[in-house]
Amino acid sequence: MIKVLKFGGSSVQDAEKIKHVCSIVIEESKKSRVAVVFSAMKGITDLLLNSAKIAAEGKTNYIENIGTLLLRQEKAVNELMSGNFAQEAMASIKEMIEELESLLKGVELVRECSPRSLDLIASFGERLNNFLIASYLNSIGQKAHYVDSREIIKTNKQYTRAIVYYEETYKNIKQRIFKEEGIPVITGFIASAEDGSTTTLGRNGSDFSASIIAAGVGANIIEIWTDVDGVLSADPKIVKSAFVVPEISVEEAMELSYFGAKVIHPSTVIPAFEKGIPMCIKNTLNPSAPGTMIVKKPKAHNMPIIGIASINDVSIINVVGGGMIGQPGFASKVFETFTKNNINMIMISQASSEHTICIVCLADDAKKAIALMKEDLSFELKSKAIEKFELKENLVIVSIIGENMRGTPGVAGKLFSTLGDNNINVYAIAQGSSERNISFVIKKEETEKSINVIHKSFLGV
Ligand code: ASP
Ligand code: MG
Numbered sequence: 001m002i003k004v005l006k007f008g009g010s011s012v013q014d015a016e017k018i019k020h021v022c023s024i025v026i027e028e029s030k031k032s033r034v035a036v037v038f039s040a041m042k043g044i045t046d047l048l049l050n051s052a053k054i055a056a057e058g059k060t061n062y063i064e065n066i067g068t069l070l071l072r073q074e075k076a077v078n079e080l081m082s083g084n085f086a087q088e089a090m091a092s093i094k095e096m097i098e099e100l101e102s103l104l105k106g107v108e109l110v111r112e113c114s115p116r117s118l119d120l121i122a123s124f125g126e127r128l129n130n131f132l133i134a135s136y137l138n139s140i141g142q143k144a145h146y147v148d149s150r151e152i153i154k155t156n157k158q159y160t161r162a163i164v165y166y167e168e169t170y171k172n173i174k175q176r177i178f179k180e181e182g183i184p185v186i187t188g189f190i191a192s193a194e195d196g197s198t199t200t201l202g203r204n205g206s207d208f209s210a211s212i213i214a215a216g217v218g219a220n221i222i223e224i225w226t227d228v229d230g231v232l233s234a235d236p237k238i239v240k241s242a243f244v245v246p247e248i249s250v251e252e253a254m255e256l257s258y259f260g261a262k263v264i265h266p267s268t269v270i271p272a273f274e275k276g277i278p279m280c281i282k283n284t285l286n287p288s289a290p291g292t293m294i295v296k297k298p299k300a301h302n303m304p305i306i307g308i309a310s311i312n313d314v315s316i317i318n319v320v321g322g323g324m325i326g327q328p329g330f331a332s333k334v335f336e337t338f339t340k341n342n343i344n345m346i347m348i349s350q351a352s353s354e355h356t357i358c359i360v361c362l363a364d365d366a367k368k369a370i371a372l373m374k375e376d377l378s379f380e381l382k383s384k385a386i387e388k389f390e391l392k393e394n395l396v397i398v399s400i401i402g403e404n405m406r407g408t409p410g411v412a413g414k415l416f417s418t419l420g421d422n423n424i425n426v427y428a429i430a431q432g433s434s435e436r437n438i439s440f441v442i443k444k445e446e447t448e449k450s451i452n453v454i455h456k457s458f459l460g461v
Contacts, residue, residue: 001032002219006188006210010227011284013042015079018133021225024287025183026142035177035184035213038133039206040125044069052121055107062104070097073128085139093128100124115159120198123150126187134185143182149209152176153191155199162191162199164212166271173216186213207268215271222272222279224264229283230292231256233459234308238451241461245306246290247298252306255401255437269294298403304411305402305458308451314346315366316392316427316441319357319373323385331357337376343369347397347430347439358428360441366391392427396447399439400454406435418457424450
């Protein structure tokens with residue numbers, strides 16, 4: 001049995017937490033062959049990126065950040081280790097931090113931080129933390145070795161969001177991981193390009209790293225350890241009776257992630273799931289809880305939906321006008337403004353009368369989008385093909401998600417009659433043809449009530 005375990009920043013934010021997760025790792029290593037991936041300590045990646053920004057402005061107060069980093073590392077080393085182990089670990093950590101300081105000095109001098117330098121600077125968070133944890137494990141008699149994933153995960157040069165070269169990466173993983181005795185402790189988030197320069201896989205990329213490692217070693221399971229009991233049927237802050245869903249499909253996990261329930265980043269799952277490796281979400285604060293399994297084909301169950309998610313602070317833009325009727329290409333003209341200006345449309349709907357196109361986007365983007373459309377579509381406005389742009393604010397998107405909705409008649413009926421019975425007005429509706437998700441837009445004030453009545457109506461509690 002081979003397991004890949006991944007722990008995020010909040011699970012390893014200080015010595016006490018590191019001790020705790022290491023006890024979990026050691027327990028697991030008695031039952032299976034394990035490889036472990038850690039993120040940087042909580043807040044460190046932000047601190048590093050912020051330091052780079054300060055230095056690029058030619059300011060010197062990034063030095064305070066380095067001081068904070070050094071203190072935090074020193075404190076952790078002293079609380080975790082003593083004697084030779086502590087001295088040796090501290091010497092290497094100091095060396096790394098000195099290298100970081102000279103890099104930042106360079107950025108300060110040239111007053112510019114390229115994405116390439118930014119990735120190198122960000123890489124120190126994962127390097128320091130994984131080095132520290134590997135040293136700690138050895139100091140308590142658990143054989144472990146630090147693995148710098150830059151030697152293994154190969155990417156292109158799209159710094160800050162690099163694209164993985166899988167073939168080469170898998171070959172490296174097979175050659176390197178598990179060749180040495182002891183537990184491999186592997187840096188998440190970072191990788192390298194052909195020329196050896198440091199790249200990163202995007203913010204929160206450590207889950208992705210773990211998934212790549214799992215695919216490369218042919219793991220039986222990958223466990224993502226966080227600080228919740230698993231995937232919940234709704235936000236427990238909104239629904240008191242929300243519960244942990246024991247098993248969901250990959251697609252359901254993706255739908256949930258898109259809708260703000262931060263389970264896992266959708267791209268995370270790709271490498272592991274291509275190889276049929278299931279993923280389990282576990283809680284470091286409650287290790288004996290079974291967690292949520294994310295699998296290709298969940299066992300049949302009779303829950304009509306597995307969860308409710310929502311996106312706060314959205315607005316609706318209605319593009320209204322008679323000139324749009326029967327005009328091919330009209331919608332694409334409207335969307336063009338969004339694409340050109342990199343504004344995300346979260347939901348779109350157009351009824352068959354074609355008199356309005358309804359676009360839902362983040363509230364912060366809406367006014368800007370309208371101003372830009374007014375410029376781009378000034379001809380259509382003048383010729384009255386478009387009558388007006390309407391803006392509706394203070395809205396929320398709520399989605400119900402579940403594989404069992406597919407091909408089941410009556411789900412939408414039940415949803416909207418539940419909302420109607422509770423006097424909740426729906427402003428827009430969208431259902432993708434995957435039928436795994438029905439989304440609708442309501443007033444912000446009605447979020448709590450809506451999610452609770454739907455939870456009760458579909459899940460009984
Ligand atoms: N440390 C990186 C970040 O904060 C990667 C991760 O946490 O997964 O984005
Ligand atoms: Mg993180």
